[in-house]
Structures are given as structure tokens and as C-alpha cells.
Amino acid sequence: MKMEERKNILEKLSKCEVFQNLEDSFIVEIVSNGQIEHYEAKEIVRRRGEKCEEVLVLIDGEAYGLFVNAEGRVLQIDHMIAPKILASAVIFSTDPKYPVDVETAKRSTFLRIEKDKFLKYMLKSEKLLRNYLKYMSDAFLFITDRFYEISMKNLVQKVCTYIVNLIDSQNSDIILMDMTKEELSREFGVTRPALSRVFIELEKAGVIEVYGRKLHVRNKKFLRDYSEFG
Amino acid sequence: MKMEERKNILEKLSKCEVFQNLEDSFIVEIVSNGQIEHYEAKEIVRRRGEKCEEVLVLIDGEAYGLFVNAEGRVLQIDHMIAPKILASAVIFSTDPKYPVDVETAKRSTFLRIEKDKFLKYMLKSEKLLRNYLKYMSDAFLFITDRFYEISMKNLVQKVCTYIVNLIDSQNSDIILMDMTKEELSREFGVTRPALSRVFIELEKAGVIEVYGRKLHVRNKKFLRDYSEFG
DNA sequence: AATTTTCCGTAACCTATGTTACAATATTCG
DNA sequence: CGAATATTGTAACATAGGTTACGGAAAATT
Numbered sequence: 001m002k003m004e005e006r007k008n009i010l011e012k013l014s015k016c017e018v019f020q021n022l023e024d025s026f027i028v029e030i031v032s033n034g035q036i037e038h039y040e041a042k043e044i045v046r047r048r049g050e051k052c053e054e055v056l057v058l059i060d061g062e063a064y065g066l067f068v069n070a071e072g073r074v075l076q077i078d079h080m081i082a083p084k085i086l087a088s089a090v091i092f093s094t095d096p097k098y099p100v101d102v103e104t105a106k107r108s109t110f111l112r113i114e115k116d117k118f119l120k121y122m123l124k125s126e127k128l129l130r131n132y133l134k135y136m137s138d139a140f141l142f143i144t145d146r147f148y149e150i151s152m153k154n155l156v157q158k159v160c161t162y163i164v165n166l167i168d169s170q171n172s173d174i175i176l177m178d179m180t181k182e183e184l185s186r187e188f189g190v191t192r193p194a195l196s197r198v199f200i201e202l203e204k205a206g207v208i209e210v211y212g213r214k215l216h217v218r219n220k221k222f223l224r225d226y227s228e229f230g
Numbered sequence: 231m232k233m234e235e236r237k238n239i240l241e242k243l244s245k246c247e248v249f250q251n252l253e254d255s256f257i258v259e260i261v262s263n264g265q266i267e268h269y270e271a272k273e274i275v276r277r278r279g280e281k282c283e284e285v286l287v288l289i290d291g292e293a294y295g296l297f298v299n300a301e302g303r304v305l306q307i308d309h310m311i312a313p314k315i316l317a318s319a320v321i322f323s324t325d326p327k328y329p330v331d332v333e334t335a336k337r338s339t340f341l342r343i344e345k346d347k348f349l350k351y352m353l354k355s356e357k358l359l360r361n362y363l364k365y366m367s368d369a370f371l372f373i374t375d376r377f378y379e380i381s382m383k384n385l386v387q388k389v390c391t392y393i394v395n396l397i398d399s400q401n402s403d404i405i406l407m408d409m410t411k412e413e414l415s416r417e418f419g420v421t422r423p424a425l426s427r428v429f430i431e432l433e434k435a436g437v438i439e440v441y442g443r444k445l446h447v448r449n450k451k452f453l454r455d456y457s458e459f460g
Numbered sequence: 461a462a463t464t465t466t467c468c469g470t471a472a473c474c475t476a477t478g479t480t481a482c483a484a485t486a487t488t489c490g
Numbered sequence: 491c492g493a494a495t496a497t498t499g500t501a502a503c504a505t506a507g508g509t510t511a512c513g514g515a516a517a518a519t520t
Contacts (some may be wrong), residue, residue, distance in 0.1 A: 048378075069382040070458045092360075093367035099374035130322075138325035140373070144329035145375045148278075152299040154506070182467060194507050196469060197426060212447045212468085212516075225340060228300045383478075412497060424477050426499060432517085442486080 002116060005029060011084035012059050017138075018131045019085075028123065033117055039112045043101040045110065053115040056086040061108025065100035067189075075189035079179070082108070089139040091115050099143075120165050150189055152226070153198060158188050161227035163208065163215065166196045173217040180213070238260055239341060242289050242313035242443040247368075248361045249315075256355065263347055266380035267340045275332040275340065283345040286316040291338025297419075305419035306377060309409070311327045312338070319369040321345050329373075380419055383458070388418050389428050391457035393445065395437065410443070 007030050008045035013019045019027055036059075039045055043064065046056070058080055065087055077100050080086065090096045096115075122129050162184070166175045177184070185195040202208050207223060209216040210224065217223065239261050243249045249257055251315055266289075269275055275287070275293065295308035307421055308332050310316065320326045326345075352359050379388065392414070396405040408412070416427040432438050437453060439446040447453065 034381065036489080065379055067382050074380055089370045090344065092363040092365050093371050094364070095371075096367065097371065099371065102290070133322040133363075134324070136363075136370070137320050137326065140319045140328065140370055141325075142325050143370070143373055143377065144320065148297055148381075149381050150377075151305055152297050152303065157508095180467065183514085191508055192468080193509085200469080228377075386476095412499060421478055422498080423479085423500080427477090430499080 001118045005036075009036075009059055009107065013111070015083050016057060016085050016133050018128070020131060021127055022125065022131075028108065028122075028149075030113060030117075030121055031111065033113070034129065035112045037071050037112055038108070039104045039108050041104055041108075043104050043108050045104060045108075046098045048098050048101050050098045052088065052090050054101075055088045055091065055113045055115065056120045057111040058082045058084045058086060058114070059109045059111050061106055062101050062105040064105055066103055068101055073189070074186055076183070076186040077143070077181070079105070079187075085135065087139065091134045092116070155188065155190055155194060155198050156201070157226055158196070159202065159227060163217065164220075164223050164227045166215075167217060167220065167223070173220070175217065178212040187189045235266075241290055243287065243341070246287060246315050247459050248358070248362060248365050252355065254350075260343060260347075260351055261341065264343045267342055268347050269334045269338050269340070270439040271334055271338075273334050275334060275338075276328045278328050278331050282318065282320050282328045285318045285321065285343045285345065285348045286377065286436050287333075287341040287343070288312045288314045288316060288442055289339045289341050292335040293338055294335055296332050296333055298331055303419070305380065306413070306416040307373070309335070309413070309417075311392065315365065316340075317369065317418045319366045320364045321348070342416070367459065383426060385420055385428050386431070387457055389425070390453045393447065394450075394453050394457045396445075397450065398448060403450070405445050406444065 006028070010024065010027055013027050013031065014022070014024070019030075023029045023218075037045075039061075043060045046052075048067070063080050063086075064080065065080065066074055067075040067077060078087070087099050087101060090099060107125075124134060149161070153161065156184055163175070166177065167173065170176070179187070181195055181199070182192055185192045188195065203210050205219075207217075209218060234257070240254065240257055243252070243261065256382070267275075269291075276282075278297070280282075290312045290419050292312065293310050293316075294306055295310065297305040297307060304433065310319070315331050316332060320329060352362060366380070379391065383391065395407070395408065400406070409417070411425055412422055415422045418425065423442075429438075429440055433440050435449075437447075437449045439448060
């Protein structure tokens with residue numbers, strides 16, 4: 001690893017929840033004991049069920065966390081953008097396995113830290129320990145919310161929830177979708193035509209107007225009522 | 231709290247993953263700083279989304295962890311039998327919320343430990359800390375496996391997986407279902423008639439014979455192939 | 461600007477599961 | 491044991507979403 005690369009990694013790591021507010025020298029030690037892995041776009045990095053005795057950090061690039069079943073149906077659990085620590089809330093289990101397939105969306109770089117080493121660092125630094133505990137709790141809540149969303153709502157409710165979140169985060173009635181409809185259909189675990197139909201229905205019902213990835217919201221009340229959230 | 235009750239609780243707690251291999255005196259301290267809550271059958275103990283700044287332990291009885299949507303559709307995430315620590319992998323999050331509704335199946339008793347006190351105990355005892363880390367990882371894997379099962383398999387695959395697990399755990403081709411078909415339909419998040427149809431189909435196809443809750447397995451290969459596990 | 465790739469709308473048809481309802485058993489409880 | 495309750499099988503019908511396929515539009519790449 002070159003000097004310059006290390007410095008870059010240091011910067012990235014310190015932006016990750018888990019490594020926040022740690023001494024630079026400590027992070028440097030962690031990095032120099034880790035391994036770097038490079039991947040092109042659309043490569044499979046890890047598979048669901050594979051043993052997970054490491055902490056993986058996405059240093060550069062983008063990657064997906066996916067459920068893929070025997071028939072090839074895909075449910076996109078997470079779209080991760082660097083820098084981000086990967087679904088590694090499992091390492092303390094008796095039988096730690098990757099919970100999802102990890103696939104790169106773009107050319108990406110990962111830092112790999114062995115579980116045993118990571119454990120040592122954690123026992124050395126209470127800050128790191130607290131960060132990790134918080135990370136695990138957040139990961140747990142993230143996955144259960146995703147679970148609820150996918151399994152308890154129908155497609156119209158999912159779309160309404162999605163749009164309501166966009167309205168709130170962009171604070172406007174004219175909003176720009178943050179992903180393609182194709183990706184959104186993967187996030188919802190449905191086919192693209194099915195999702196397309198729902199957008200058309202909502203447009204026919206006068207709830208939204210669709211201009212490609214731009215949406216004009218016409219009936220916010222409908223969206224909020226339907227998405228079953230305040 | 232009476233002397234006798236405390237002793238009972240002590241015994242129960244020490245059987246829980248999280249409190250295993252701790253000094254009795256330490257557990258006694260924890261218990262004497264906790265509160266007891268009693269519930270009848272079919273009472274709601276906590277709701278999904280409610281703030282969770284406590285560790286709840288099911289000391290006596292049985293309870294369900296449930297997803298319930300606005301229309302009343304139910305997905306049973308977990309059937310918990312005492313003694314068992316509840317879905318409390320969330321307490322270190324910035325916004326800790328209950329991930330499921332908790333509803334008693336039978337008359338039950340809970341021990342409630344405030345988050346701050348629990349945190350103090352954890353920092354005092356490395357054993358407790360390690361137990362808790364393991365518990366969180368296991369909880370995470372449990373919920374993602376459940377998620378995969380529910381969202382990526384069709385009903386026939388779910389039933390086949392269920393039966394294969396029974397075969398393996400009971401080590402026989404004549405097996406006894408460990409719950410009613412009604413409860414099983416809740417575990418799968420489908421209606422009872424839908425589940426009933428699948429059992430009938432599998433019987434017609436000569437895969438199993440159904441005698442109420444007892445099943446005779448006729449075609450193990452089919453079951454294994456279909457459940458998409460080795 | 462031209463070309464290639466990705467994304468999107470649309471339509472006809474299919475299938476798994478939901479809905480409702482009723483009667484027949486099991487199981488639990490008094 | 492008898493009554494009450496919970497569980498189960500069954501059937502007719504409804505519907506959300508899947509499947510496949512095609513052409514056009516948009517975006518990225520050269």
C-alpha cells in the first residue's frame with residue numbers, strides 16, 4: 001500500500017460511523033493491518049450464507065446488498081455508497097454468515113479487517129466499542145424497517161411511502177426521484193412493469209404528474225394517508 | 231418482590247443467553263434493580279415504533295413478536311417461550327424503537343431493566359458485554375433469515391422448508407408439527423385457507439400424508455429440492 | 461453527432477394468494 | 491361427560507402482481 005493511498009483510506013474511514021472520533025494514529029494502525037480488495041462494476045464480492053469473519057468497509061465506489069433466490073428474483077436490501085461499513089453486525093454470532101449478497105454497482109475498493117484483529121481494537125478503545133454497539137442497533141432497526149416495508153405493504157403503499165419521504169427530504173412538491181424506476185422496482189422486490197402500472201394509476205387518479213424522474217405532487221393528503229405514516 | 235419470587239427469577243435469568251455464566255450475586259443485583267410486569271393472555275405488552283429504552287426479559291409465560299399492518303394483516307415474527315430476552319438489540323441506536331408488537335400468548339411475567347442501568351452493568355462485566363454482543367449478532371441473523379424466508383420464497387417452498395426442518399430436528403419420517411396450521415399461517419404471513427391448499431396439494435402429489443398435526447413423509451427428496459437448501 | 465446502452469411505457473395473459481363463508485372436527489375447560 | 495372454543499377442510503370467486511414481449515425515449519459513451 002502506498003503512502004498516498006493510506007492517507008486517502010484514513011480520510012474515508014474517519015467518515016464512517018464506526019470509526020468516528022478515533023485518534024488518527026489508531027485508525028492508521030487499523031488500516032495498515034487490513035487488506036485491500038479491488039472490484040470492477042457488477043462483480044460479486046460476497047455471497048449470502050458465506051462465512052463472515054471479517055469487517056468489510058467500502059472505501060471507494062458503490063455496491064448493493066441483495067437477496068437473490070433460486071429463480072433469480074432480486075430484492076435490493078441496500079444501496080451502499082462509499083465510505084460505508086458493510087452489513088457486519090453478524091461477526092459475534094456463533095455461526096457468522098453474510099446476510100446478503102454484496103455486488104458492486106461501480107468499480108469499487110474494499111478494506112478488509114479480520115474479525116480477531118477488529119475485536120482486539122474494540123477492547124482497546126471504548127469509543128470504538130460504543131460506535132460499534134450503535135452501529136449494530138442501527139443496522140438491526142434498518143433491516144426490520146425494511147422487512148416491515150417489504151412484507152406488510154402493497155405496492156401502492158410502498159410507492160406512496162417513497163414519494164412522501166422524497167417530499168419531506170426535498171421539502172418541495174416538485175421532486176426528483178433519487179433512483180431509476182428500474183432500481184426502485186428492485187428495492188420493492190417487484191417487476192418493473194408492475195411498478196410502472198402503479199405510477200400510471202397514481203397519475204390517472206390525479207395524485208401525481210410524472211415527467212420522467214421528476215414528479216409533481218398534486219394530492220399530498222392521499223399520499224400520506226395511503227403510506228400509513230403520520 | 232418476595233424472597234421466593236426473586237430466587238425464581240434468578241433461576242430463569244441465568245438460563246437466558248445474555249445472563250449466562252454471570253455470578254449469582256451480580257444477577258441478584260440486576261434483578262433487584264428491575265421492575266416486574268404481569269400480563270394476562272392476549273394482552274399487548276409493547277407496540278412496534280414505541281420508544282425502547284429498556285431491556286425486557288420474558289420470565290414466565292409465552293409471547294409473540296408480531297408485525298401488524300393498518301388493515302390488520304399479521305405476520306408472526308417470533309414465538310417466544312420463557313425464559314427469553316426480548317428483541318432488545320435496538321437500545322444503542324440514536325432512536326431506539328421496538329421493532330415488533332409484543333403480545334402475550336399466555337399469562338406472562340416480564341422483568342424490565344432500564345437501559346442506563348443495563349449499560350452500567352455491561353461496562354462492569356466483560357462477560358455480560360460479550361454475551362450481549364453475541365445476542366445482537368444472533369438477533370440480526372435471525373431477523374435477516376426470517377426476512378429472506380418470508381420475502382423470497384413462495385408458500386410451497388416455505389412449507390417444504392418447514393417440514394425439512396422438522397424432519398431434521400425430530401430425526402424421523404413421521405413427524406409432529408410443533409404448532410397449529412393456524413399459527414403456521416401467521417408465521418408465513420398468509421391466510422389459513424392458502425396454507426391449507428398447499429398441504430392438500432403436497433398430499434395429492436404424494437409428498438406427504440397428513441393426519442392432523444402428524445405428518446408421514448413420503449418423498450424427502452422433493453421436500454429438500456423444493457426448499458432450496460441442501 | 462452518432463452510437464450504444466439503459467430505461468420506460470404498454471399490453472395481453474397467467475398465477476398465486478386473498479376473501480368469505482360454512483360445516484366438520486379436535487381440543488380444552490367446566 | 492358435555493359445552494364451549496379453537497382448529498381445520500373446502501369451495502367459489504376476486505385481485506395484485508408476475509411474465510413476456512415490443513418499440514420508443516433518454517442517457518451515457520465514443
